[in-house]
Amino acid sequence: MADSPFATRVVSYVAGTGAAASHRNPQTALGEPSRATGTASAPETVTPFQPAWMTNQIVSIGAGGSLTLELGQPAIDSPNNPFGVDLIVFSNAFFSDVSGGGGSPGYCFAEGGVIDVSDDGVTWFEIPGAQADGPMPTMGFIDAGPFDSSPGELPTNFRKPMNPAITLSNLQDLDYVDVINAYDGSGGGVGVDLASVGLNQAHFVRIRQPIGATTSPEIDAVMVVQAMIFGDLDGSGVVDSADIGGLLGEFGKSNSPADLNHSGMVDSADLGSLLGAIGNV
Structure with missing residues (x-):
């Protein structure tokens, strides 16, 4: 697992207040994000409208809780990284559908959470303005419909960030074809720019939720961007x-x-x- 472009080791996990009792296995945040979810009798493809939700896919943080992960390879602040994004955090955020089944984004159901990064696991830097469980929701396949049960044949690239200039307001009321085009082959997620905190590289990522928060972020995976x-x-x-x-x-x-x-x-x-x-x- 060394040199893998995702989290390969759980350094620590503290379940905070409100963390879902059924989703407290931090090992679920290791490896790549989920492309499919649901049960054998009711499978679902992961799309921006139906996120990963199984107990073996996401871990719940809770208020006052935290999850610290070590990456298999460091995230590098490289000028060759698309849009200056060096790291991507995937959660189970999802869009409401205002079209009655067609996949047109309305509201984004997201639960926040702070993203910290560190090169040595000792000195930490908080990424300004980033929400760990926030837009953009995960898209597993380019050619799957918004509520499909079967996976597509064209997987998205989980190491390719979305253009950070695209916000929820740009996607609201679009049809699903236009949503797919906006993702442009990316699997979504929340982009992290190490330059925003002056780091050249990061080996560790920490997701935490402040004490007193009323929501509990759920985390699926963390990926290093491909230059x-x-x-x-x-x-x-x-x-x-x-x-x-x-x-x-x-x-x-x-x-x-x-x-x-x-x-x-x-x-x-x-x-x-x-x-x-x-x-x-």
């Missing part, structure tokens, strides 16, 4: 013609990973840079 090869827009591991097609599809857009020179818009200069990177692995 992008310059120009590898689809994350295939090589810069090729598919990336050219991806860039052309983003032409003229702002807040896009295809904005390779960070000018604020995808344009001909980005295309030139991409052509110069063809074949990079």
